Amino acid sequence: xxxxxxxxxxxxxxxxxxxxxxxxxxxxxxxxxxxxxxxxxxxxxxxxxxxxxxxxxxxxxxxxxxxxxxxxxxxxxxxxxxxxxxxxxxxxxxxxxxxxxxxxxxxxxxxxxxxxxxxxxxxxxxxxxxxxxxxxxxxxxxxxxxxxxxxxxxxxxxxxxxxxxxxxxxxxxxxxxxxxxxxxxxxxxxxxxxxxxxxxxxxxxxxxxxxxxxxxxxxxxxxxxxxxxxxxxxxxxxxxxxxxxxxxxxxxxxxxxxxxxxxxxxxxxxxxxxxxxxxxxxxxxxxxxxxxxxxxxxxxxxxxxxxxxxxxxxxxxxxxxxxxxxxxxxxxxxxxxxxxxxxxxxxxxxxxxxxxxxxxxxxxxxxxxxxxxxxxxxxxxxxxxxxxxxxxxxxxxxxxxxxxxxxxxxxxxxxxxxxxxxxxxxxxxxxxxxxxxxxxxxxxxxxxxxxxxxxxxxxxxxxxxxxxxxxxxxxxx
RNA sequence: UCCCCCUUAGCUCAGUUGGUUAGAGCGGCUGACUGUUAAUCAGUAGGUCCUUGGUUCGAGCCCAAGAGGGGGAGCCA
Numbered sequence: 001x002x003x004x005x006x007x008x009x010x011x012x013x014x015x016x017x018x019x020x021x022x023x024x025x026x027x028x029x030x031x032x033x034x035x036x037x038x039x040x041x042x043x044x045x046x047x048x049x050x051x052x053x054x055x056x057x058x059x060x061x062x063x064x065x066x067x068x069x070x071x072x073x074x075x076x077x078x079x080x081x082x083x084x085x086x087x088x089x090x091x092x093x094x095x096x097x098x099x100x101x102x103x104x105x106x107x108x109x110x111x112x113x114x115x116x117x118x119x120x121x122x123x124x125x126x127x128x129x130x131x132x133x134x135x136x137x138x139x140x141x142x143x144x145x146x147x148x149x150x151x152x153x154x155x156x157x158x159x160x161x162x163x164x165x166x167x168x169x170x171x172x173x174x175x176x177x178x179x180x181x182x183x184x185x186x187x188x189x190x191x192x193x194x195x196x197x198x199x200x201x202x203x204x205x206x207x208x209x210x211x212x213x214x215x216x217x218x219x220x221x222x223x224x225x226x227x228x229x230x231x232x233x234x235x236x237x238x239x240x241x242x243x244x245x246x247x248x249x250x251x252x253x254x255x256x257x258x259x260x261x262x263x264x265x266x267x268x269x270x271x272x273x274x275x276x277x278x279x280x281x282x283x284x285x286x287x288x289x290x291x292x293x294x295x296x297x298x299x300x301x302x303x304x305x306x307x308x309x310x311x312x313x314x315x316x317x318x319x320x321x322x323x324x325x326x327x328x329x330x331x332x333x334x335x336x337x338x339x340x341x342x343x344x345x346x347x348x349x350x351x352x353x354x355x356x357x358x359x360x361x362x363x364x365x366x367x368x369x370x371x372x373x374x375x376x377x378x379x380x381x382x383x384x385x386x387x388x389x390x391x392x393x394x395x396x397x398x399x400x401x402x403x404x405x406x407x408x409x410x411x412x413x414x415x416x417x418x419x420x421x422x423x424x425x426x427x428x429x430x431x432x433x434x435x436x437x438x439x440x441x442x443x444x445x446x447x448x449x450x451x452x453x454x455x456x457x458x459x460x461x462x463x464x465x466x467x468x469x470x471x472x473x474x475x476x477x
Numbered sequence: 478u479c480c481c482c483c484u485u486a487g488c489u490c491a492g493u494u495g496g497u498u499a500g501a502g503c504g505g506c507u508g509a510c511u512g513u514u515a516a517u518c519a520g521u522a523g524g525u526c527c528u529u530g531g532u533u534c535g536a537g538c539c540c541a542a543g544a545g546g547g548g549g550a551g552c553c554a
Contacts, residue, residue: 026515027513027514027515027516029512029513029514029515029516029517030510030511030512030513030514030516030517031510031511031513032513033512033513033514033516035513035514035515044514046514048511048512048513050511051511052511064504077512078512079512079513079514080512080513080514081513081514082514099504099505099506100487100505100506101487101505102487103487103488104488105487105488105503105504105505105515106503106504106515107488107489107503107504107515108488108489108503108515109488109489110488110489112546112547113488113489115546116546167552167553168552204554225554227552227553227554229552229553230478230552231478231551231552231553232478232549232550233548233549233550233551233552233553234547234548234549235553235554236552236553236554237554240554242554243554338550349550349551350550350551351550398554399554400553400554402554403553403554446554447554448553448554449554450554451554452554461547473545
């Protein structure tokens with residue numbers, strides 16, 4: 001018999017239909033009721049066996065985690081928790097799970113424990129929900145841009161350019177590390193390496209995607225990104241996925257408009273298409289919240305928070321305005337900030353961003369027009385000469401979820417900045433060419449995909465929203 | 478990289494001022510149970526108290542170093 005997915009059985013297969021379902025046992029109760037899940041939905045189906053007609057040794061093997069195949073009839077449930085169930089005619093064990101050794105039990109596990117068994121944690125409700133939401137968001141990213149006529153561009157994972165300045169890089173080499181070729185002066189001779197030059201894993205596809213932007217107008221990359229920073233926080237990964245749109249003929253305002261529309265689209269897509277999973281995650285977060293002291297509890301539940309993003313305008317304010325608000329704020333005057341704001345020019349710390357987003361405005365905030373000194377070389381200098389057309393989108397609980405800018409399209413201005421920041425010009429010859437030949441005003445931004453998933457799922461640690469997290473000192477699996 | 482916290486049964490956690498044989502709930506196992514919803518009931522097994530060294534008559538508890546995990550900061554997405 002052809003297999004039917006559990007989501008389809010629950011979603012309205014006619015009563016009386018004979019079906020085959022395959023999946024994993026979550027629990028086996030009262031010697032009769034098998035709760036089965038196949039990942040097609042967060043909901044289990046109940047398969048009911050008449051234990052008098054089945055071999056006792058077979059029923060003994062219906063342990064949590066075992067994989068089974070069931071033939072039976074879809075019937076209306078006599079019990080209360082579900083509308084339909086399967087009356088089992090035939091039962092086959094596809095894969096046993098030794099109950100004494102299988103680590104997952106029908107009970108709550110800590111996220112820390114589940115991280116140690118990342119190969120099995122997807123079998124829990126929480127992680128299967130996260131995986132499904134993650135997939136929905138991947139699809140929604142491509143749909144959003146496709147509907148707007150953007151072209152998806154694959155930028156290289158291995159890069160020969162280390163001028164991006166986005167962080168420490170992982171080196172790519174096929175040298176025998178015990179016998180690295182040296183030049184006469186004792187330095188490493190990269191001419192003998194695989195690519196004949198120093199190469200690294202990409203920290204951003206932005207510079208490469210700009211090349212496509214200068215021909216296709218509206219483009220984006222969505223790929224893995226690597227940072228060898230020794231960051232030990234719940235918001236950083238050494239390997240993460242980033243979405244970087246790049247638009248010709250867009251200024252910073254257009255850029256901010258797109259960023260806001262994009263985030264709202266994604267959150268709304270999740271609300272519409274991941275209802276069951278988000279309801280489960282909402283309930284989970286609420287239960288977890290109950291363990292916390294009153295002060296640390298979230299003001300809004302997950303679903304409320306997501307709806308709030310969709311329904312409300314993001315606040316937009318300049319860096320200069322932000323400094324004024326912060327300077328006159330209570331925590332600054334009472335010296336509660338670890339870093340006090342005393343004037344224009346300092347970079348904002350996460351305590352300041354959190355104050356603006358979570359206390360002052362209680363909304364997502366887009367900060368823009370930052371001081372030149374604290375922003376990257378490729379960002380466009382404003383006409384005032386001292387600020388840069390850069391923007392950050394700040395989300396409650398997450399901090400910076402998007403960073404972007406209008407790019408410097410003027411050859412001479414860009415060259416001057418490259419030189420001033422001491423970036424080797426020869427590394428960027430091709431990037432400079434974009435300004436030499438048919439340069440155009442353009443803008444773009446980067447969205448950290450896992451930070452989006454963190455927000456949409458309401459999870460607290462970025463290690464729980466990617467299947468196999470890569471962090472300092474940890475590359476298990 | 479810096480600061481703080483944690484590590485006791487498969488999991489989640491108690492463990493008094495340093496005192497004799499180490500505790501619970503869940504899970505496992507054995508049995509009961511034909512409408513259960515993380516089923517329930519009865520019984521039962523299960524320990525390198527993270528590691529190493531030290532203090533002490535005596536260490537799960539005190540001290541030192543190390544390992545692993547978590548929270549926060551910085552860097553950023």
